[in-house]
Amino acid sequence: MTTATLGAGRPRSLGRVPGLRYAITPIALCGVLLALYAWLGAQNLDSIESRSLTREVLFAKAVEHIQMTLVATALVVVIAIPLGIVASRARNRLITPVILTVANLGQAIPCIGLLVLCTFLLGVGFQTALVGLVAYAVLPVLRNTMVGVQQVDPALIEAARGMGMTRGQILRRVELKLAVPAILAGLRTALVLTVGVATLGAFVAAGGFGELIINGLKLNRMPVTIAGAVLTASIAFFIDWLGGLAENLLKPRGI
Amino acid sequence: MNFSEYVVSRWDTLSLAAGEHALVVGVAIGVSTAVGVGIGLLAHDLPKTRGISLAISAAILTVPSLALLTLLIPITGLGWGSTLVALTAYAFLPIIRNTVAGLRGVDASMVEAGRGMGMSRTRVLLKVRLPLAWPLILTGVRVATQMLIGIAAIAAYVDGPGLGTQIFEGLSRLGSVNALNATLAGTLGIVVIAVLFDLFFFAVRQLTIPRGLRVRS
Amino acid sequence: MFDRDTGGASIELRALTKHYPGQPAPAVDHVDLDIPAGELVVFVGPSGCGKTTTMKMINRLVEPTSGEIRIGGEDVLSLHPDELRRHIGYAIQQVGLFPHLTIGQNIGLVPNLLGWSAAKTADRVEELLSLVNLEASAFHDRYPRELSGGQQQRVGVARALAADPPVMLMDEPFGATDPITREHLQNEFVKLQKQLRKTIIFVTHDFEEAIKLGDRIAVLKERSHIAQYDTPANILANPADDYVAGFIGADATLKRLALLRVADVECGQQPGSANLPQIAADASLREALDVMLAHGTDRCGSPSGVLTYGALCEAVGTEPAPAPRLQSVGSGSTPVRTAPVPDAARGEAVGT
Numbered sequence: 001m002t003t004a005t006l007g008a009g010r011p012r013s014l015g016r017v018p019g020l021r022y023a024i025t026p027i028a029l030c031g032v033l034l035a036l037y038a039w040l041g042a043q044n045l046d047s048i049e050s051r052s053l054t055r056e057v058l059f060a061k062a063v064e065h066i067q068m069t070l071v072a073t074a075l076v077v078v079i080a081i082p083l084g085i086v087a088s089r090a091r092n093r094l095i096t097p098v099i100l101t102v103a104n105l106g107q108a109i110p111c112i113g114l115l116v117l118c119t120f121l122l123g124v125g126f127q128t129a130l131v132g133l134v135a136y137a138v139l140p141v142l143r144n145t146m147v148g149v150q151q152v153d154p155a156l157i158e159a160a161r162g163m164g165m166t167r168g169q170i171l172r173r174v175e176l177k178l179a180v181p182a183i184l185a186g187l188r189t190a191l192v193l194t195v196g197v198a199t200l201g202a203f204v205a206a207g208g209f210g211e212l213i214i215n216g217l218k219l220n221r222m223p224v225t226i227a228g229a230v231l232t233a234s235i236a237f238f239i240d241w242l243g244g245l246a247e248n249l250l251k252p253r254g255i
Numbered sequence: 256m257n258f259s260e261y262v263v264s265r266w267d268t269l270s271l272a273a274g275e276h277a278l279v280v281g282v283a284i285g286v287s288t289a290v291g292v293g294i295g296l297l298a299h300d301l302p303k304t305r306g307i308s309l310a311i312s313a314a315i316l317t318v319p320s321l322a323l324l325t326l327l328i329p330i331t332g333l334g335w336g337s338t339l340v341a342l343t344a345y346a347f348l349p350i351i352r353n354t355v356a357g358l359r360g361v362d363a364s365m366v367e368a369g370r371g372m373g374m375s376r377t378r379v380l381l382k383v384r385l386p387l388a389w390p391l392i393l394t395g396v397r398v399a400t401q402m403l404i405g406i407a408a409i410a411a412y413v414d415g416p417g418l419g420t421q422i423f424e425g426l427s428r429l430g431s432v433n434a435l436n437a438t439l440a441g442t443l444g445i446v447v448i449a450v451l452f453d454l455f456f457f458a459v460r461q462l463t464i465p466r467g468l469r470v471r472s
Numbered sequence: 473m474f475d476r477d478t479g480g481a482s483i484e485l486r487a488l489t490k491h492y493p494g495q496p497a498p499a500v501d502h503v504d505l506d507i508p509a510g511e512l513v514v515f516v517g518p519s520g521c522g523k524t525t526t527m528k529m530i531n532r533l534v535e536p537t538s539g540e541i542r543i544g545g546e547d548v549l550s551l552h553p554d555e556l557r558r559h560i561g562y563a564i565q566q567v568g569l570f571p572h573l574t575i576g577q578n579i580g581l582v583p584n585l586l587g588w589s590a591a592k593t594a595d596r597v598e599e600l601l602s603l604v605n606l607e608a609s610a611f612h613d614r615y616p617r618e619l620s621g622g623q624q625q626r627v628g629v630a631r632a633l634a635a636d637p638p639v640m641l642m643d644e645p646f647g648a649t650d651p652i653t654r655e656h657l658q659n660e661f662v663k664l665q666k667q668l669r670k671t672i673i674f675v676t677h678d679f680e681e682a683i684k685l686g687d688r689i690a691v692l693k694e695r696s697h698i699a700q701y702d703t704p705a706n707i708l709a710n711p712a713d714d715y716v717a718g719f720i721g722a723d724a725t726l727k728r729l730a731l732l733r734v735a736d737v738e739c740g741q742q743p744g745s746a747n748l749p750q751i752a753a754d755a756s757l758r759e760a761l762d763v764m765l766a767h768g769t770d771r772c773g774s775p776s777g778v779l780t781y782g783a784l785c786e787a788v789g790t791e792p793a794p795a796p797r798l799q800s801v802g803s804g805s806t807p808v809r810t811a812p813v814p815d816a817a818r819g820e821a822v823g824t
Contacts, residue, residue, distance in 0.1 A: 105446070108404055110404070110407075111405060112409050116422055116425055124429075153568075158564060159567075160568075164558030164559075164560075178571070178572060195319060196321075199321045200321060222329065228322070232322040233319065233322045233326075236317050236322075254572045
């Protein structure tokens with residue numbers, strides 16, 4: 001946007017992204033998954049176990065898990081960022097402490113309780129899990145957006161006003177750009193939170209890797225549970241890794 | 256049976272579960288604070304150790320709670336053992352991070368003043384850095400506690416103690432008369448515990464933070 | 473916007489008042505001021521006297537309660553505030569460079585807001601960087617955090633100049649730099665303004681800076697009342713009241729000497745000037761006096777002749793009283809007092 005219209009050329013990189021650091025997570029994850037595969041292969045799986053761990057089942061669970069996470073996160077972005085911006089405006093600053101308090105208290109509401117309560121209203125299934133996930137992840141993003149925008153140095157706002165930027169331009173070109181790191185950090189937190197809570201989606205029949213854990217425990221088949229747990233953890237690390245990459249790519253240079 | 260009747264009739268079970276919930280969180284947070292602050296004190300000045308301890312505690316927090324709890328079953332068994340280990344491990348990140356940030360955030364001039372009047376490094380750490388970092392450390396412990404209270408609910412699924420049992424009871428009896436009551440009792444009970452812990456930390460804050468740091472400039 | 477024939481546009485303030493709601497007294501009370509086009513006027517006064525508020529009303533960062541502002545004859549209050557600000561340069565003490573934009577993007581921001589073409593903006597950015605003595609190729613793509621304080625201030629000035637505004641408002645733009653950098657920036661800025669002739673309002677609480685930079689100085693009291701509005705030389709020579717005199721300090725005459733160059737004073741051609749301590753033509757008279765004191769003489773040599781102590785006195789408008797002269801008699805070096813000097817006369821000659 002601004003970069004293109006100002007014709008200011010490509011910004012020089014401020015310190016290179018250390019490639020090795022970003023390679024560690026995927027390499028470690030591959031190792032863990034290979035170990036899991038080898039371990040499962042060495043077990044004498046009975047019919048129930050092998051039926052729960054076919055390629056098709058695992059693929060379907062992965063899709064369900066990722067779908068839940070991404071749809072919930074997308075909804076959180078759509079809901080929480082605009083609300084955070086509205087809450088950050090000067091005339092709305094009175095509600096800042098209210099949001100911060102609710103955000104902190106909301107953390108204390110157990111997500112499993114929230115999910116089960118949602119099923120009383122909406123029945124079991126994907127939508128229920130989604131409502132629970134979104135309700136749980138909105139607050140951190142809302143809070144980070146609000147705080148991120150409010151933290152922008154007042155001298156910069158004054159400079160922007162002094163050079164004749166409109167309120168909208170100041171918001172888009174200065175305040176939001178400078179709040180990006182805070183917003184992204186909030187989103188990454190929300191994303192990791194959502195991957196974890198999505199595991200609990202299995203309790204309300206929304207699928208995901210949590211289902212393997214629960215079924216394994218119910219049927220007393222430890223290999224299934226272990227496979228589910230390792231896969232859940234792997235997907236959480238993978239999403240967190242993606243979040244870290246996105247954070248570095250989207251962060252404005254110079255900050 | 257409405258909600259209040261349910262709470263009254265199950266008061267013994269509920270209060271016992273609430274007590275256990277608070278206890279397991281309290282023990283976990285106690286262990287985690289002792290170890291975490293210790294690690295913070297040792298590591299705040301050593302970039303490598305600091306980086307590694309923060310990376311490991313962040314990685315632990317990335318593992319979804321249900322996964323960590325079930326992965327612990329083969330090692331620490333069902334129930335209290337796995338619950339305590341998992342909760343303690345989860346609390347490390349906020350505590351270590353805030354301890355390190357607090358100790359490192361102390362104004363360099365104050366450290367220099369302490370050194371200048373002849374205090375040893377250890378003395379500066381304990382007499383200058385630690386008191387000044389204490390508010391931030393306390394915040395870290397508080398945040399960790401709130402988080403653990405929520406996670407402890409899930410531990411009920413691996414036969415852990417606490418109010419989570421009520422929530423899972425509600426889930427397993429979906430459609431029955433008391434399903435909603437049990438879930439509500441578990442969820443609200445946990446919120447009440449969270450509020451009580453917060454009040455406790457508020458009191459600790461008032462009692463332990465030096466007056467000079469509380470007065471507004 | 474703003475008709476102008478020179479680099480700048482005139483500014484008129486009429487009964488300009490700002491009364492914040494809930495305050496007993498107005499922060500700025502009926503200020504009247506005429507600033508001729510192309511002049512640099514310094515608002516100087518203690519903190520809280522309303523000088524910044526007065527300045528900010530001109531680009532309407534602070535909306536006046538009542539009164540009139542005209543720039544180049546045009547009523548500022550009838551214009552759209554954002555549009556108005558795009559045509560007024562603005563530099564502040566904190567500089568306020570946007571950390572997420574490169575230096576080039578920071579400077580090109582106002583041209584961009586005004587809808588200039590990319591090519592025109594790029595040319596202008598290049599031109600401005602060299603104007604403030606920063607090498608375009610080295611600084612264009614850097615980020616503000618990579619620059620020193622002094623460099624950031626220069627970029628701040630360049631950014632304020634970006635759209636070639638007739639009027640610039642500067643709020644202690646060199647206030648946050650160390651004394652050496654500040655002196656350097658001031659010197660550069662004086663040269664720059666000689667070349668550009670913008671109409672500039674410059675706010676500072678540093679009277680030395682005011683003398684150094686201002687074509688005129690407005691000494692402000694509380695509520696932005698103007699205690700005196702005149703050229704630096706006139707204010708130093710004839711302070712309007714005790715308030716202004718107090719602001720100048722005890723060394724008014726020395727400050728006046730600092731405003732005058734050796735080249736401005738007539739030097740008598742006398743033989744033997746080669747043996748005297750030498751002073752450059754573009755040095756100030758204050759420096760000349762310093763040389764005389766350091767060498768214990770009452771004269772020094774300049775490229776155009778001999779500069780005497782008497783000439784210094786004349787330059788600041790005092791009678792060169794028969795000062796104690798140190799004269800060599802014959803080959804001996806015993807100083808002889810040629811005329812008795814009453815103490816009072818000596819006091820007057822030195823000036824108080």
